[in-house]
Amino acid sequence: MATAELSAEALLTTQEISQGQVVWKRFRKHKLALVGTGVLIFLFLFSFLGPSFSPYDPDAQFLGEPFGPLTRAFPFGTDELGRDVLTRMMWAGRISLVLSLFVTFNTVLIGIVIGSISGYFGGWIDTFFMRTVDLLLTLPTLPLLLILSAMSLRGGLPLESPEILNQFFGWIWGMSPQNAGNVMILVAILILLGWMGLARLVRGQVLSLRGMEFADAARALGAPSWRIIIRHMIPNSLAPIIVAATFNFGEIIVLEAALSFLGFGVQPPSSSWGSMLNNVRDYMLIQPWRAFVPGMAIFLASISYNFVGDALRDALDPRLKL
Amino acid sequence: MTTFLIRRVLQGLLVLFFSSIIVFLLLYLAPGGPLSEIILQKRQSARYPVRQEDIDRLKKQYDLDLPMWQSYTRWAFGLPNLTDREPRYGVIRGDYGESWRISEHEQTMKVILRALPNTLKLTISSVLLSLLIGVPVGIYSAVHQYSKLDYTVTTATFFGTAMPVFWLGTMLILLFAFKFKEWGLPYLPPGSVSAVRDYTVPMLGLIKANSLTDQLLRLILPTITLSLLFMAGWSRYTRSSMLEVLRQDYVRTARAKGLHERFVISRHALRNALIPLVTIVTLQLPFIFGGAVITETIFNWHGMGLVFIDSLFQSDWPVAMTYILILSALTVASNLFADVLYTIIDPRIRVS
Numbered sequence: 107m108a109t110a111e112l113s114a115e116a117l118l119t120t121q122e123i124s125q126g127q128v129v130w131k132r133f134r135k136h137k138l139a140l141v142g143t144g145v146l147i148f149l150f151l152f153s154f155l156g157p158s159f160s161p162y163d164p165d166a167q168f169l170g171e172p173f174g175p176l177t178r179a180f181p182f183g184t185d186e187l188g189r190d191v192l193t194r195m196m197w198a199g200r201i202s203l204v205l206s207l208f209v210t211f212n213t214v215l216i217g218i219v220i221g222s223i224s225g226y227f228g229g230w231i232d233t234f235f236m237r238t239v240d241l242l243l244t245l246p247t248l249p250l251l252l253i254l255s256a257m258s259l260r261g262g263l264p265l266e267s268p269e270i271l272n273q274f275f276g277w278i279w280g281m282s283p284q285n286a287g288n289v290m291i292l293v294a295i296l297i298l299l300g301w302m303g304l305a306r307l308v309r310g311q312v313l314s315l316r317g318m319e320f321a322d323a324a325r326a327l328g329a330p331s332w333r334i335i336i337r338h339m340i341p342n343s344l345a346p347i348i349v350a351a352t353f354n355f356g357e358i359i360v361l362e363a364a365l366s367f368l369g370f371g372v373q374p375p376s377s378s379w380g381s382m383l384n385n386v387r388d389y390m391l392i393q394p395w396r397a398f399v400p401g402m403a404i405f406l407a408s409i410s411y412n413f414v415g416d417a418l419r420d421a422l423d424p425r426l427k428l
Numbered sequence: 429m430t431t432f433l434i435r436r437v438l439q440g441l442l443v444l445f446f447s448s449i450i451v452f453l454l455l456y457l458a459p460g461g462p463l464s465e466i467i468l469q470k471r472q473s474a475r476y477p478v479r480q481e482d483i484d485r486l487k488k489q490y491d492l493d494l495p496m497w498q499s500y501t502r503w504a505f506g507l508p509n510l511t512d513r514e515p516r517y518g519v520i521r522g523d524y525g526e527s528w529r530i531s532e533h534e535q536t537m538k539v540i541l542r543a544l545p546n547t548l549k550l551t552i553s554s555v556l557l558s559l560l561i562g563v564p565v566g567i568y569s570a571v572h573q574y575s576k577l578d579y580t581v582t583t584a585t586f587f588g589t590a591m592p593v594f595w596l597g598t599m600l601i602l603l604f605a606f607k608f609k610e611w612g613l614p615y616l617p618p619g620s621v622s623a624v625r626d627y628t629v630p631m632l633g634l635i636k637a638n639s640l641t642d643q644l645l646r647l648i649l650p651t652i653t654l655s656l657l658f659m660a661g662w663s664r665y666t667r668s669s670m671l672e673v674l675r676q677d678y679v680r681t682a683r684a685k686g687l688h689e690r691f692v693i694s695r696h697a698l699r700n701a702l703i704p705l706v707t708i709v710t711l712q713l714p715f716i717f718g719g720a721v722i723t724e725t726i727f728n729w730h731g732m733g734l735v736f737i738d739s740l741f742q743s744d745w746p747v748a749m750t751y752i753l754i755l756s757a758l759t760v761a762s763n764l765f766a767d768v769l770y771t772i773i774d775p776r777i778r779v780s
Contacts, residue, residue: 138583138586241446241450244443244759244760245450245752245755245756246718246755246756248721249748249751249755252721253748254454256740256741256743257454260743360590364592367592368737383598390602391602394606397595397599401592405590405591411590413586
């Protein structure tokens with residue numbers, strides 16, 4: 107026995123590498139994605155740790171200094187109410203980044219549940235869900251988002267997020283639960299209109315996996331449907347889901363910014379990068395850098411997610427060699 | 429083909445029926461409108477009291493007093509015809525309801541369609557510009573794969589797709605409209621479809637308000653802003669589709685016959701590579717006729733998108749709903765159109 111083991115070990119000439127290492131090795135090749143990862147880490151640190159290094163309160167008004175110039179005390183100047191722009195950028199970043207994370211997490215969750223059920227069971231369940239997806243995709247996204255947020259702003263939508271979520275996000279965003287609740291309505295609308303693409307993707311994956319031998323094997327062993335879905339279908343379709351989710355982050359950041367820019371997104375006193383850009387529209391002709399600062403943050407976040415998504419698509423593709 | 433067409437048209441109509449229900453539900457739930465101010469006045473103003481009868485009369489005028497389903501059938505089909513109020517013809521017979529605020533008592537469709545020429549001017553010119561630049565660039569970077577230019581283009585398309593339109597537009601206005609004016613360079617007007625009064629631009633001289641030059645100058649910035657996204661997407665698409673075609677046997681055969689490389693690419697490869705692009709462009713029909721909400725807002729371009737934004741700011745829900753309905757009808761139509769076009773230009777595809 108001992109000799110057999112020894113010889114087997116001796117025969118192993120190549121070193122074993124885990125899947126994570128393989129993915130990382132491929133990911134590393136995409137230089138822009140590495141830069142993007144760095145930028146994203148920076149943006150998150152900036153928004154989450156930044157405020158503890160800032161001497162200012164985001165809502166504190168420094169009287170006599172509205173539209174302050176770029177000074178050492180206020181590196182990005184002060185806004186129309188004399189508040190420090192740099193500090194406000196940090197807190198706005200929390201809203202933009204956390205909002206896109208939460209929206210993407212939920213759209214992915216809904217997409218996985220509906221897509222896998224639809225793909226696995228087929229039949230009338232599939233028809234029902236996929237026709238719903240078709241119908242929702244027929245409706246124009248941006249106008250519908252605008253109309254829903256416009257209505258919710260006028261208090262016309264019977265939507266309310268759970269109190270515990272409001273308190274949690276209010277704590278993260280540094281605002282009252284009530285203000286957080288208003289932002290959460292926007293979140294709900296974004297989730298409501300965002301899950302269709304992912305559901306379609308997951309359904310396609312499950313549809314092709316369902317007929318594979320390992321699924322038949324699991325079925326032959328007597329595994330119930332839910333177990334096959336959770337243990338076999340979903341883990342095997344995770345790679346494209348991760349890629350789609352990464353791109354989704356970037357899209358949601360831009361979408362939220364666009365809504366806020368048009369005046370139907372995050373409302374004062376809260377602000378996101380998009381609404382900060384909207385606020386400076388009237389003043390940017392005098393001081394152009396005002397429009398540059400929040401816009402650059404949105405752009406950097408969006409393009410970084412795009413690069414990371416692109417690299418992940420290559421890194422997670424098992425057909426590609428190292 | 430005929431059965432395919434009939435089935436698809438029926439499916440499309442069904443989809444439109446359901447989306448009209450969704451749109452109507454929103455309309456029904458919508459707050460504001462003509463009633464909210466009246467009700468507010470009733471609550472607040474003692475000097476000009478609003479009587480309950482007035483509110484009821486308004487409610488009746490807008491069919492807001494009926495049960496929801498009846499309100500829907502009257503809005504969509506003009507049925508049932510009630511004796512105590514004015515007849516409605518329904519969306520199905522071209523009666524989309526009346527505007528509440530933007531242009532009171534005018535048909536919403538009329539209000540929106542008035543902005544169609546401006547929208548077409550902007551969207552068609554940007555689609556043409558994107559095709560004119562995006563497609564050749566895509567072809568070039570496919571033919572010269574992994575060259576320096578290919579690498580630059582691929583990176584640039586990333587920037588193009590990730591660039592928030594509203595920020596790009598803002599930056600372009602700042603640079604070309606204001607900084608250029610400051611520097612005494614020939615600047616571009618920052619927005620609006622046409623000028624109100626004459627103005628002079630360095631090197632171009634006096635420009636008459638609403639002249640052709642004026643209108644063309646004003647078209648430049650919004651067109652560039654709008655084109656960038658399409659350009660990025662379409663060049664990337666052309667590149668990948670061209671790469672796929674170039675790998676095929678018949679291209680190798682053409683080369684083996686000794687044909688000139690330029691001829692192989694332009695006559696053999698390109699024609700097949702462009703097939704998927706035709707569909708992609710066709711799917712942009714809703715945008716071409718529906719306008720671009722964000723770009724039109726930034727440049728104060730009086731197109732359909734701006735009418736829509738106006739209607740939202742003024743709580744003119746019927747106009748907003750009609751806009752959404754138009755867009756979904758266009759989406760259904762363009763999907764169908766793309767499918768049909770695909771089977772016509774690509775003989776390999778058969779309708780099943």
